[in-house]
Amino acid sequence: MRALAELVMKGRKQAAFVAVIAALLPLLYWVSAATVALVTLRKGPGDGAGVLLWVLLPAGAWAYSGDPTPLAVITGAYLLAVALRETVSWAKVLMIALPIGALAGLGLETVLDGVLGQVIEATEKFLSQSAAPSAEVSLDRERLRLLLLGGLGSVHTAIMLLSLIMARSWQSGLYNPGGFRQEFHQLKLPPSFSGALLLVVLLSYQLELDFMRWLPLLLLPWIFAGFALVHGSLAKRDLGRSWLVAFYMAIIFVGPYVITLLVLAALIDSFVDIRARIPVKN
Known part of the structure; x- marks a missing residue:
């Protein structure tokens, strides 16, 4: 390439x-x-x-x-x-x-x-x-x-x-x-972005604005931020590629559950900055 x-x-x-x-x-x-x-x-x-x-x-x-x-x-x-x-x-x-x-x-x-x-x-x-x-x-x-x-x-x-x-x-x-x-390792959504996304998701659900159609698209920023969180956290702890391989294998076999966890983790990370709380491996 x-x-x-x-x-x-x-x-x-x-x-x-x-x-x-x-x-x-x-x-x-x-x-x-x-x-x-x-x-x-x-x-x-x-x-x-x-x-x-x-x-x-x-x-x-x-x-x-x-x-x-x-x-x-x-x-x-x-x-x-x-x-x-x-x-x-x-x-x-x-x-x-x-x-x-x-x-x-x-x-x-x-x-x-x-x-x-x-x-x-x-x-x-x-x-x-x-x-x-x-x-x-x-x-x-x-x-x-x-x-x-x-x-x-x-x-x-x-x-x-x-x-x-x-x-x-x-x-x-x-x-x-x-x-x-x-x-990529530093990517996370600011609280204002996550808050706005969450508000749009809730309003779409409450007002029935084709919720099932737009939900996958609205989740994409959190999904990509979740991938960045996993990569950045593993790199900070210097855990090696075997953990990344295991992570992507989990996506292949239990994808919906892993994606759901990624969205939740990215949402939490917007407000508490998970990576900043992870100690660097000595």
């Missing part, structure tokens, strides 16, 4: 070449998004926009053929890279990602509405075939639709953020070794 980052940084033509090729290939749009974000972080929004314009051609072609994911992720990663360059704050970027993710979710709903209908019908048919002959299957189609939309929006936003993280790690590796690691 370092060689790829070095190629991207040689000039706009090289960056555009890498970004366009990655956007053309199936499932490699995240490399294109990271490339656009790297140019934006290092050389500014103008140069990043110059590369983005070239990438819009293959990404737009994918969108026209029915897959808007590359277009949404690459454009979102560019906007987040601009935000990170201007604010120099990962916490602010996590909050800015929410309206960007919401807009992406609304766009996905428009483009993929027919596909979602087919998925819901297939799910209903599968449940009917799997149930006992005498059992009645009742599926809340609207609730399932909201869950699918929420999942799509949050996953696309998470990929935007992961592409930005990759771009920042490339930049750090080339020009400031260890800089990104320090940034």
Whole structure:
């Protein structure tokens, strides 16, 4: 990956070449998004926009053929890279990602509405075939639709953020070794951000504002902050990579429970600064 980052940084033509090729290939749009974000972080929004314009051609072609994911992720990663360059704050970027993710979710709903209908019908048919002959299957189609939309929006936003993280790690590796690691280990949401998020979540639940749809997206800042808390805490105690491996294995096998704990830990960390209370290993 370092060689790829070095190629991207040689000039706009090289960056555009890498970004366009990655956007053309199936499932490699995240490399294109990271490339656009790297140019934006290092050389500014103008140069990043110059590369983005070239990438819009293959990404737009994918969108026209029915897959808007590359277009949404690459454009979102560019906007987040601009935000990170201007604010120099990962916490602010996590909050800015929410309206960007919401807009992406609304766009996905428009483009993929027919596909979602087919998925819901297939799910209903599968449940009917799997149930006992005498059992009645009742599926809340609207609730399932909201869950699918929420999942799509949050996953696309998470990929935007992961592409930005990759771009920042490339930049750090080339020009400031260890800089990104320090940034990530110190990431936490300020009390005002967590308080505002918690208020929005509670209001969405009380007012029934498509709660199931927007909850996954609203949890993303806490989830990323929770990952940073785990990485930073383990690094402060110098516990080694085996603990990180165990942590990610736990996510694979008992993901929902671990994610819930991450959200709670990040919320608490906003107010009590858990890492500051952890003694450094001598």
